[in-house]
Amino acid sequence: MFCLKMPITKVLSILLRHLLILLITVGILPVATFGFANQPPNxxxxxxxxxxxxxxxxxxxxxxxxxxxxxxxxxxxxxxxxxxxxxxxxxxxxxxxxxxxxxxxxxxxxxxxxxxxxxDDPGLTGRIHNNIAWNHEEANDFESAAQHYRLSLAALQHSTDSSMLAWVLNNLGIYQKDLQQYDSALYYLQSSFELYQLLGNDRFMGYNLNNIGVIYLELAQPDSSLGYLRRAIALNIALGDTLEIVNNIINIADAHTQLGEFTVAEDTLAAWFPIMEEYGNFRQKMIWLGEQIAVCEALGEYQKVAEKQAVLLALKDSVHEQHLFEVMQELEAEYGVKKQRAALEDSYRVISNQRDRFIVLISILLGLVVSLLLLVRMYRIRRKREQELKISHALISAQANQLQTQNEELAQKNSIIKEKNYELSVMSDSVKKANARLVDYNQELTQAVRERTLALQQSNEQLVATNQKLENSNQELDTFLYKSSHDFGRPVSSLAGIVNLAEEERTLDDHRTLWKHVKTTAIGMQQLVYKLQMVHEISQTQKEEVPLDGRALIGQAMDWVHINRPEAQWEIVDQSTHRPLWQRNALLIKTLLGCLLENSWDFRKQSSGLPPRVILGFEEKENQYVLHYHDNGIGIMEEIQQKVFTMFFRGSLASQGNGLGLFIVAKILNQLNGEYRLSSASGQGVSFVFQFPKEALMLPGAPTEEAMPMQQSS
Missing domain, CATH: 1.25.40 (Serine Threonine Protein Phosphatase 5, Tetratricopeptide repeat)
Incomplete structure (x- = not known):
């Protein structure tokens, strides 16, 4: 019915097309099937x-x-x-x-x-070199064999083929054994054994143990040999390897013979004789008999020796007969193989011809069936496509109407969106202006917060520094009150005692002595009060700008000491490289130098009878002045060097000072932001190095005056 609805030309076209497909299918399919059938397997x-x-x-x-x-x-x-x-x-x-x-x-x-x-296959390369080495070893070319064994081992070390590496190590061990290089042979065989042990290859583990046992036999160490041979025969028994069992028994008997255990050797050979008789080859049987003959000779059993020698001769004769029998079997097998091969080729040709005919027939039938199926399939596809086209036309019409309606709705929405966009553009300008004002306000606020934060940080730092100074002052005040009460109490007690003595004494000389003590005590109190006033003045002194010539500084420091120590004398060596005209805080430097000179006088070596020798000098550096000071006094013990700058600290009960000299030095250094280094030892004098920043002592651009080293004494 489908064909009658179409023009005759179209029907003919379809028929011709299907006929062509049929011819192609019938022609090609047999060829393809035949080719596929004759394709060799993988x-x-x-x-x-x-x-x-x-x-x-x-x-x-x-x-x-x-x-x-x-x-x-x-x-x-x-x-x-x-x-x-x-x-x-x-x-x-x-x-x-x-x-x-x-x-x-x-x-x-x-x-x-x-x-x-x-x-680039290291496993394959190592295997080839191993085989070449084996050939060279057979040809007695040991140098070439060793070279190829090394190449094989080097290649296999980069390979994952552990089995081949173990095999090469085994071959190397046997090769070294043949060269009688037993240490190397044992190393390679033991390495091979460990690899085979990891691989779980019991058979080759037995071979390795047997070879190691043989090496120890050749080294005349039968005890070691027996251990390896017994382990080897245990593996051979577990595997059922009868040939290796026979070889190991022969070697074990040889080891017992070396140990002189001839009876044990004979019993071992006799116990395993059934295994050798059943599974041993002619060569093993001959070695077995030779070993038995040697053991019987050692035991003096000459009748058994004669019997074994007769068996050995009979075995040698049978070896020749067996060889002839094996050669005949090989020839018969070779002839049978060739005959069987020719018969198989003839039968293969017959089967191939029959198969070809059958394939051609099946191909023609398959071509006809496929052509009919194609015609039916094409008819169904055409009907289905016509129905799908009708449905598609209806769907397209409905979608066109729907699209027209949607276009109208989109046009209305587009006009509304244009109006909204205009309103948004107007609002956007206002938002931009407001945003700009907010940005300005934010920047001003940020700047104000930053300035306020900086001011608060500075105030906080000042408060912290002030608190620290107050804490230090409180600590010093506490120390001062405690120490000064003791220091003032001592001279007051001395004066009271002197008054009591004055009331009791009657002579003029005694009164003079007492008044001398009164004077000494009063001078001590005066010095203490003077030092305490100086501590207060240093704490309250601002950085004055009263210039002072550096040349006069040392002399004024000595005059300052003479106020309280009129008897003091020094040998002073001035090694200054610069003597600046001090612009600031020169009086503080003078006080510092005076305290150091006073200490040099108080802690001099009085046994010498000579005035203390002081070496000092000023040095100018890039941003600071440096004062070097050294005397030859009794020095400061190392264990108290960290305490000498503490208020009222005295190094010993015999100390003549009041414990304020070096404390004043520390206060001056703190006032001028200076630093110091102290080095001393008991009996070797003391050395100080003081460093002062230039801005603490000089006005900007102030001139400096160089001075030649000079010596001054007082």
């Missing part, structure tokens, strides 16, 4: 199969093994897989090795090395 699986076949043919049919490996290499080159090319060359080298053709074997290995170089 080539890596095929490659593994070829390698497995080569391993089976390697011993008895090496030419078939080489043929399979050549097929593998050709297939790998077609696939562009260098790894399988290298694997094929390695297997060809192994086949050549089993044919005792070491030159051809090395040639294959070097080709594999060349092919694997771009692959």
């Amino acid at each position: 080539w890596e699986v095929q490659a593994q199969h070829l390698v497995q076949l080569s391993k089976e043919y390697r011993q008895r049919h090496p030419e078939l093994a080489l043929e399979k490996l050549e097929e593998l290499i050709e297939l790998a080159r077609q696939q562009g897989d260098s790894l399988w090319v290298a694997e094929g060359l390695i297997q060809m080298g192994i086949v050549a090795y089993h044919q005792d053709d070491l030159g051809a074997s090395n040639s294959f290995y070097y080709q594999a090395l060349h092919v694997s170089k771009p692959l």
Whole structure:
């Protein structure tokens, strides 16, 4: 019914088109199916199969093994897989090795090395070098063997193939054992054993233990050898490796023989004889019999020696017969393999022809079925599309009407939005002006807050400094009240005692002595009061600007001391490099220097009978003046050096001072923002270094006067 509704030309066009599709399907599908059916299986699986076949043919049919490996290499080159090319060359080298053709074997290995170089596979490189080293060792070229073993080990250390690394270490150990380098051999074999232990490979652990035991046998250390051989035979028994069990029993018997335990050796060989008889090869049986003969000779059992020698001769004769039998078996197997291979190829050709015919027939039938299905599918699709077009037309009409209605609504909303935009633009100007005023107010407020905060911080700092000064003053006042009460109490008590004595004494000389004591006590009180007044004046003194010549400063300081110490004398050495004309606080510097001179007189070395020697000097630096002062008095003990600047501190009960001299020095330094360094030791004098900022002593731009070093004494 669908075809009758269409023009005849259109119907013919559809039929021709479907006929063309049918022809193409019938022509192409058999070819594609045939090609797919003949496509070989996954080539890596095929490659593994070829390698497995080569391993089976390697011993008895090496030419078939080489043929399979050549097929593998050709297939790998077609696939562009260098790894399988290298694997094929390695297997060809192994086949050549089993044919005792070491030159051809090395040639294959070097080709594999060349092919694997771009692959940058350290495991593969180490494996190839190991095989080359093995060939060189077989050819007795030990130097080349050692070189390739080292290259193999270096490559495998960068590989994740721990099994191959353990194998190479094992080979290196055996190689070193053959060279009788037993220390190196033990190191490599033990390293190999540890790797195999991590890998859980009990078989190769047994091989390593057996080789280590043999080395200790060759080193004539049978006790050590027995330990390793017993561990090895335990692993061999667990694995059921009868050949290795036989080898280990022979070595264990040899160890007992070295120890002189011939009976134990004989019992060991006898106990394991059934295993050797059943599973041992001719070579092992001959070694076993030789070991038994040696043990019997050592035990003096010469009848057993003769019996064993007869068995050994019979075994050697049977070896020749067995060899001939094995050669015949190999020839029969080779002929059977070739015959079986020809039969398989014939049957493969027959099956291939039958398969091809069947595939062509199935392809034609499939083409017809597919063509019919395509025609039905196309008819249904066309009907469905017509219905979808009708529905689409109806939906488009409805959507067009809806869009027209929405356009009208949008036009009305657009006019409303324009009116609102105009109102917003007017309001925006007002907001901008108000915002600008707010920004100005904010900046003014921020500036005011910043200034107020700065003022508060400065006031706070001043308050903190003032509080600190008040606390210091209170502490000094407390100390002053306590100390001064004692210092004033002592001379007052002395005066009272002198008065009492004066009442009792009758002679004129006694009265004179008492008046002398009164005078001394009064002078002490006068000095104390003078010093206390000076402390008060220093605390209250502002930075006066009364200039004073630096030349007269030392002399005035000495005159100041003579007020209270008229008998004082010094040998003064002035080493000043600069004597400035002091503009500020010169009187404070004079007082400081006077206190130091007074201390030098009071604490001089009186045993010498000479006046104290004082070395002082002023030095000008970039931003400060430095006063160096040193005397040769009794010095200050190190343990009290931190206390000498404390009010009323006396170094000892015998001290003549009142404990205010260095306290006044500290007050002057604090007043001038100065610093000091003190160095002294008992009996070695005292040295001070005072540093004053220039602004505390000089007016800006004040001239300085240099002076030559001079000496002055008083």
